[in-house]
Amino acid sequence: MGDYSYILVEQYAAEVLDFSTQYGSDKSISYTAHNLTGRPNKFPSYGDFSQTYVMRDYGPWWLDCPSGKAWRERVDCPRRSNIPTATNFVDIKYEHAVYPIRIHIYETFNPGGVVGIWAGNCRGDWKLLWNPCMTSTPQQVVSQRPRIFSPPLQQTHFITKLIRIEFDQRKLPYYTEIDAVALLGTLEPISWEAKVNAMLPSKPGNLLRQIIDRNLHILPADGVQLELNDKLLSRQSIREFSKSLVDRERSPPISDLGDFEGVPEEIILKIxxxxxxxxxxxxxxxxxxxxTFSADSFLYSRLDLRDIFYCVSTATLQWLSNKCSNLQELDLSWCGNYGKLSPAMLQEFLIHCGHNLNKIRLDNCHVATGQVLQTLVKNSPKISEISLGNCHLLNVVDFQILSSLTNLESLNLYRTVIGQPAVISILCNNRKLKNLCLASCPNIDGDEVCMYLSHCQPNLEIIDFWRCNSITERGINALTHCSFLRDVDLGWCLSIQGTSGAMAHLVDCCPDLERLYLTAHRQTGDREVKAISGLRKLKQLDILGNRNVTLATIQDLLTSVTSLQLLDISFCDQLGDGNVNQLRHDFPEVDIKWSFADNN
Structure with missing residues (x-):
């Protein structure tokens, strides 16, 4: 740094702007992304704390199940293998903009899920500060203890108050929990590129913008010498070069495919x-x-832009527009936010390229306005799968247009404000629905939805009602008519009375269940677990927080259901560390989860 001195600023998150998932409810502060704001309040304690940020998924379980294949499995298209694949993210905003020097992530339970750290300029531009590939160290499962994760960061050329943290929890044994995120940075630029950018006008003209985009404005730092070859600057060389250009225009080469010359076009496109x-x-x-070859529509039938969210812009869709006449699957999740992509451009793209579209994912794509949904419905008559998870900027009325569709088979509305009339209209007009996610949707009546499901959707296979407090035993009894259910998530649906016998009846009527989540069903007891013991295809069961189930019933369950792979019995009052350790010893083929909270 020479003789320069810099003021180092340390600050904690002031606001959470966006996130892909959270374990908690928007009406509470327990296990929510909001807990990332402020100083750490549980660190250095280790364990399961409701005052931290927790995501809904961990390990391979949320992908290796019917609902995972429906909503979490990526679009089947080529992607680079040397770049970590993030499954979740959170955007954190700080009070003061700085040039980042260090970021401290306070991990208080099952650390090791962070795979990317980005800096944003709040206008849609992003700079990668760190991922595991930068240190040549692959993501590893770390020891079960609290830690402050603070990897070395690349310098950014712009000042920032927006940080994105990416996660991949597929290798973690259980839920990861984050207590706080501290940002350390300087008020003045340190790198040469940052110093040059700090002197540029906020709104450069067209010519200056082109110069900046090509990094031609970045000159060598003091003391750096460029090695120039005088021969290349001679007049003779310039004349020879000009003559070669003229000759090339008059007599262009027969081929410019190199070693691909003579290879059939079909083979080239296949490659x-x-x-x-x-x-x-x-x-x-x-x-x-x-x-010409790279513009063939065959190459653009399936597009996954989520991996390149940091550079997707209006120009991206303009470049793709004349190449996607055969577009069938599109993932724009996480893309275009903070003004990088305009809704008008997305509408124009759907008008030109949406005719053959049958699957679209717009999770956390806040460019997806009500007008965009109208354009999608109008121009994509073949659409059968739509995912709008976390599109919380959509209004209640914006979802009504989806009732115009008739071919829907999969619909994800996680954390949206869709209203009851729109849900009912969609269920009545789309009788082939197989997958439906209404998790954390506050404006629906769960019991009434179940009534319509029982009459309109006999082939339903996946239903997610996570944190739907309006569903009671009445709705569960109606759901028994959907006998083909394979994946049911009723986690934190706290209005279902255990004494009604509704859950046992549901299990008896749905013999194909592979995944069943009854998280925090306090009144579920041995009767329900005994019914579950009759399921011969069950692979995942979550009864976390159950107060009534006994050790003997759990032993019978593990003995009877030989297909079981995951069992979460955390915070089950009648079990204890010793009994759980014995169960793990007796049934090593089952991954038995048992959480704890360190109050010391």
């Missing part, structure tokens, strides 16, 4: 089909013929 989108963009600039 190019293994390239990810960024590679196709680079290839299109190699030569005229490769530019």
């Amino acid at each position: 190019l089909g293994y390239l990810d989108l960024r590679s196709l963009v680079s290839l299109s600039a190699v030569s005229t013929k490769f530019h």
Whole structure:
């Protein structure tokens, strides 16, 4: 740094702007993303604390199940293998904008899930500060103890108060919990590039913008010498170069495919089909013929833009528009936020490229306005799968347009404000629905939804009612008519009376259940677990927080259900550490979860 001195600012998160998932309810502060704000309040304690931020999923379980394949499995298209795949994210805003030097992530339970740290300029531009590939150290499962994760960061050329943290919990044994995130940075730029950018006008003209985009404004720092070859600057060399350009225009080469010359076009397209989108963009600039090949609609039938959320803009969709006439699956999750992509451009893209679209994911894509949904419904008559998880900027009336569809088979509305009339209309008009997520939807009547499901959706296989307090034993009894259910999440549905016998009746009527989540059903007891013991295909069962189930019933369950792979019995009052350890010893093929809270 030479003779310069800098003021180092340490601050904690002031606000959480966006996130992909949370364990807690929006009406509470327990296990919610809001707990990331402020100083740590549980660290260095280790364990399960409601005052921390917790995501809904962990390990391979949330992908290796029917609902995971419906909503979490990525679009089947080529992607780079050397880049970590994030499954969740959270955007944190700080009070003061700084040039980041260090970030401290306070992990208080099952650490090791962080796979990316980004800095944003609040206008849709992002700079990667860290991921595991930068340190040549793959993501590893770390020891079960609290830690402050503070990886080395790349310097950013712009000042920031927005930090995105990406997670991949698929290798973690249980829920990961984050207590706080501290940002350390300087008020003045340190890197040479940052110093140059700090002197630029906030709204550069067209010419200056082109110079900036090509980094031509970044000059060498003091003392750095460029090695120039005088021969290249000679007049003779310039004349020879000019002559070669003229000759090339008059007599262009017969081919510009190199070793691909003579290879049938079908084979070339097949080979190019293994390239990810960024590679196709680079290839299109190699030569005229490769530019032509890389524009073939065959290569763009399935697009997953989530991995490149940091560079998806209006220009991206403009570049893709004339190449996606055969687009069938599109994932725009996490893309275009903070003004990087305009709703008008997304509408225009759907008008040009949505005719053959049958699957679209717009999770955390806040560019998806009510007008965008109208354009989608109007121009994509074949659409059968829609995911709008966390699109919390959509209004209640915006969802009504979805009732115009008739071919829906999968619909994800996690954490949206969809209203009861829209849900009922969708269920009545789409009789082939197989997968439905209404988790954390505050404006629905769970019992009435179940009534309509029982009459309109006999082939339903997946239903997610996570944290739906309006569903009671009345709704559960109605749900028994959906006998093909394979995946049911009733976690934190606290209005279901255990004495009614409704849950046991549901289990008896749905013999194909593979995944059943009864998280925090305080009144569920041995009667329900004995009914569950009759399921021969069950792989995952969550009865966390159960007060009544006994050890003997759990032993019978594990003995009877040989297909079981995951059993969460955390905070079950009648069990204890010793009994759980014995169960793990007796049934090693089952991953038995048992959480705890360190109050010391």
